[in-house]
Amino acid sequence: MCYLINIVYGNTKHMICKTIEVNDIPTTLQRGPQGFKGERGLSGEKGEPGVVNYKMVDEKIEEIIEQTTGSLTRRVEKLEEQVLKLQRNASKSLETDAQESICVGVTYGKTCYWTVLHSSRNVNFDEASVICTRKEGKIAFFQDSQHFKQIMKYIRALIPPSQSWVHVWLGMTISPKIASAASILTA
Incomplete structure (x- = not known):
């Protein structure tokens, strides 16, 4: 049996081979640290083409696809x-x-109430109705006293500081004979 020893002096490498007896081999060999990577050798001869088990490859691909699809699903x-x-x-x-x-105004129930203020007082009922229609609305009427108070609070907040009052067109009239409000618009 022979073992090799690598000895490096400066830029040269030397190998020494020594014949040893089987009895001289220690029972436990300890491996030393890994050496430097050597130069790459020449490519070997091209081997025979391998045999591919396409059925096994297809099954593995299907298995991976099913796992991935299930996870994604x-x-x-x-x-x-x-x-x-x-x-x-x-x-x-x-x-x-x-x-x-x-x-953009005030909501009462499920209905939005808003107003358009004009600086002049010459908007009549018909013109007010057209303004509302253009904005996809109609002239409003109050449901009850709480509704009236809420709308009036909203309108008062819109009155310019230079004015103390405004004209507001509503879809209601007051009957002086019976002192009640009635809608002049049909629903």
């Missing part, structure tokens, strides 16, 4: 559930806040 289903929950929550909050968030 579960993730998509969870995301769809979360989106549906968000949509339900959003539509609930939109239903409750839609009138208030879109309304």
Whole structure:
């Protein structure tokens, strides 16, 4: 049996081979630290083409695709559930806040009431009705005294400081005979 010893002096390498007896081999060999990587050798001869088991490859690919598809399907289903929950929550909050968030005036019940102020007093009932129609509305009437107070508070806040009053067209008339308000517009 022979073992090799690598000895390096400066830029030269030397190998020494010594014949040893089997009895001289220690029972436990300890490996030293790994040496420096050597130069790459020449390419070997091209071997025979390998045999590919395409059935096994196809089965493995299908297995990986099924695992991935199943995982993605579960993730998509969870995301769809979360989106549906968000949509339900959003539509609930939109239903409750839609009138208030879109309304530029005051909301009473489920209806938005707004006004257009003009500096002149020469807008008659018919012109006021046309102004409302152009803005996809109609002349308003009050539901009750609380509604009246809420609308009046809104209108008072719009009166310019230089004025103490404004004309407001409503879709109501007061009957002096019976002292009650009646709608002059049909619903």
